Amino acid sequence: MKIMNRRLRQYRAFIFPSSVLIVLCLLYLGVQGIQWDVNTAALAKMIQYFDANVQPRTKSDVQYAIAIRVPQDQCTQEGSDIQTVFSKQDAEHVRNCLTNGEKCVLCTPSKNVIAARPTNTKPKEHAEHVLLYPLGNSPMDKLLAQSDQDSCVVFYSYISPCVSKCIQSKDNILRGISNWINVRTDGINVFVFEKIWHKDIWRKDLKNDFQKIDEKVPFYRCNKTGVMGCKKCVENNKVEPFCLLN
Template identity: 65%
Template sequence: MVPLRGLIFLCLLHLCVQGIQGVNTAVLAKMMQYFYDNVQPKTQSQTDAQYAIAIGVPPDQCTKEGSDIQTVFPQKDAKLVKEKLSKGEKCFLCTSSKVIATRPDSKTKEHSEHILLYPPLKSPMDELLKKTDKDSCVVFFNSPCVKTCIQSEDNILAGLSNWINQRKEGINAFIFQEIWQKDKKKDLQEEFLKINAVVPLYRCKKTSNGMACRKCVENNIMDPFCLPEKK
């Protein structure tokens, strides 16, 4: 699993009907920077650990540039989530904020995004959605690993569909930052389009000017920003 340098599990019209409003990528960048600064767990070598997180927030938190994520996910809550993740523990609505988060299961090798999305109808994501208004914004942050997340029997597409089928009127975003090192030489366009066909796909990554976020697909055309850099 590649380390993530940022996060939200987690929030993303093709196969499913999406919300009328879209996510403001400038606002998304501020949110992702906050998660990176306050939630990102570290490994023993102090590198960024892989994890997934999903949060339900009022729609303004995903659309209006003057919004502040700390008003709905304060630093004390973020600190608690980070502490749990750093210990290898799960956070399934462990704070008053509508947040679920986990790292991969070290015993079963189950990936973090799979843990949050499965089993459909009984998953941590389902519990989050029960506590989230229909018109809210749900963000899911993770780093897609194509072989396991999309191509294997343990792929997350059914889990993503379960999420969106419950929120056809809301704002949703699936966000990733890093690309798994073993996928960096692959053509990922087809696989990423499969995700975007279910839930809008975004990439947020650190640049020399700070955190930058973009929507990965417009009119079925993939933004190169979301693909591995060509050597």
């Protein structure tokens, strides 16, 4: 009996009191449940800045994609100033690269930006695909290697990912987006577009395909109708009409 009691005391020594276990569980759930709300006004300021300072000069409404790593407050606080982390000089350099048909892979001193236009080679590669592939060694992978959980990664495509090529084809960007989110499980991740690809405006399945993107990463639209405004495209499994209007 003495031996059994001694062994029981030794066993209990390795068991946390139930109150401690409860606290640990709550702390764990609290950490896991942390969510950062994107401030759409802050996002609108960022996209307006891209429009004014990064849009290639080749012609109006030319397609390009850019991804940037910034401190969280650039995505959560309306009063933040994108120029503190992406100066007009750096933006001009990225714009010149794009205008000349060149790809930017961490091409600024702060190494927080990647950008590309669609390729002219056949078969043409769309700008979003250029930044997200090849998996494991893409420009996006290189950008993510510089990020941490205290940052926000914004992927912006001037024109929405086209349904036939970017979402429904075997060469779609969904695996690239999954790779991005799998690599970067912490911090804020945002996918934004501005204009709808003109051939997709009347597609009945556009809602479903936008939902496929939002299932992987929070999906937003920013559009200028007088002033730049942004909205999340999917809420409670419903697509926001703002994201579907021409």
